[in-house]
Amino acid sequence: MNKFLVIMLFLVKAVTAQTEMTSAEAQALRTLVKEKAALTKTILSDFTQYKHLDFLSNDIESNGKLAFQAPDKVLWQYSAPFSYSILFKNEKLYINDNGNKSDLNVGSNKLFKQLNQLITASINGDMFISDEFEIDYFKTDDSNIVHFTPKDAQFAEFIKTFHISFSKTGEVTRVKMIEPSNDYTLIIFYNRIENKAIPDAVFSQ
Numbered sequence: 001m002n003k004f005l006v007i008m009l010f011l012v013k014a015v016t017a018q019t020e021m022t023s024a025e026a027q028a029l030r031t032l033v034k035e036k037a038a039l040t041k042t043i044l045s046d047f048t049q050y051k052h053l054d055f056l057s058n059d060i061e062s063n064g065k066l067a068f069q070a071p072d073k074v075l076w077q078y079s080a081p082f083s084y085s086i087l088f089k090n091e092k093l094y095i096n097d098n099g100n101k102s103d104l105n106v107g108s109n110k111l112f113k114q115l116n117q118l119i120t121a122s123i124n125g126d127m128f129i130s131d132e133f134e135i136d137y138f139k140t141d142d143s144n145i146v147h148f149t150p151k152d153a154q155f156a157e158f159i160k161t162f163h164i165s166f167s168k169t170g171e172v173t174r175v176k177m178i179e180p181s182n183d184y185t186l187i188i189f190y191n192r193i194e195n196k197a198i199p200d201a202v203f204s205q
Helices: 002-016 023-038 110-124
Strands: 042-052 060-069 073-080 084-089 092-097 100-105 133-139 144-150 161-166 172-178 184-194
Touching (some): 023 133, 084 110, 110 172
Antiparallel strands (some): 042 184, 060 073, 073 084, 084 092, 133 144, 144 161, 161 172, 172 184
């Protein structure tokens, strides 16, 4: 019986660990993230990505590096288990699949445009002013989590909600993209370096 009570207490704690922020707390987070972003011109970070599919017993794991240069250059460089890169720059998306290159005009594709805007906004601190998402704020003992639910029906067919986690000092630490099926992609960032000069060649394609 004692073991059963311990398990139940653990489950209750796990369920209640994430609580909704007050309006004042949400405003404080918005201010913190915006101030942090204003001081950040470049970001270099390692990341690990987990793709969760219900029909697989194990998540699909990928590793790589993120490079960001204000205001809107973002490079996702995957290194394992395959070589693959995605570059957002000047309203275009450039893909390099192990040497096979292609590009897409993001501005003419509403879905990719919204996705790109959210990615860049989550880094530069402008995501909280978006009219395209319902935004909810939560907190845990060690992080703040913001849920972005798309209002656009077409976008919602692909993404049910985004969960963006921030450290207590305002850095993005993880991004979770949940699909309508409840499959999801989770990206965890680590080894973050800020305001180091990044050569222009990094963002060339």
